[in-house]
Amino acid sequence: MxxxxxxxxxxxxxxxxxxxxxxxxxxxxxxxxxxxxxxxxxxxxxxxxxxxxxxxxxxxxxxxxxxxxxxxxxxxxxxxxFSTFAYENISLLRNGDIMYFMLYTAASVILGLLATWLGMLLVGA
The missing domain is CATH 1.20.1280 (Monooxygenase)
Structure with missing residues (x-):
């Protein structure tokens, strides 16, 4: 399976x-x-x-x-x-998990940008 x-x-x-x-x-x-x-x-x-x-x-x-x-x-x-990210956020909101929604959204965007920048910094770009 x-x-x-x-x-x-x-x-x-x-x-x-x-x-x-x-x-x-x-x-x-x-x-x-x-x-x-x-x-x-x-x-x-x-x-x-x-x-x-x-x-x-x-x-x-x-x-x-x-x-x-x-x-x-x-x-x-x-x-x-991004579609999965959006669907998961909607699911969190529908379940009333406002704090998880805010944490997931903020952490994904901020940490994603930070990780991209660090990866580029590591290579020297």
């Missing part, structure tokens, strides 16, 4: 990564700009897609667990991990 799920995530992730690459390439070709519109649009689209898929899966049992793994963890995870 674990290997099946790993393969589903890998397949979905590869399709999501290809979709992200093509979307960003098309958006930049359509509107070249120093602001990262491509990444922003992909992140927002990924959030919409994961929200739609999870709601459909939860509400109507429309997907088997295998399809849910393929589409959410796989495709959406490959398309943008």
């Amino acid at each position: 674990l290997w099946k799920n790993i393969l589903l995530v890998g397949l979905g992730g590869s399709l999501g990564s290809i979709a992200r690459f093509l979307c960003q390439k098309y958006i930049y070709a359509w509107h070249p700009h120093p602001f990262p519109f491509g990444t922003m649009i992909v992140n927002i689209a990924g959030c919409f897609i994961i929200g739609l898929l999870c709601a459909l899966a939860d509400k109507g049992n429309l997907f088997t667990p295998a399809w849910r793994i393929l589409l959410t963890t796989g495709f959406c995870g490959g398309f943008t991990t």
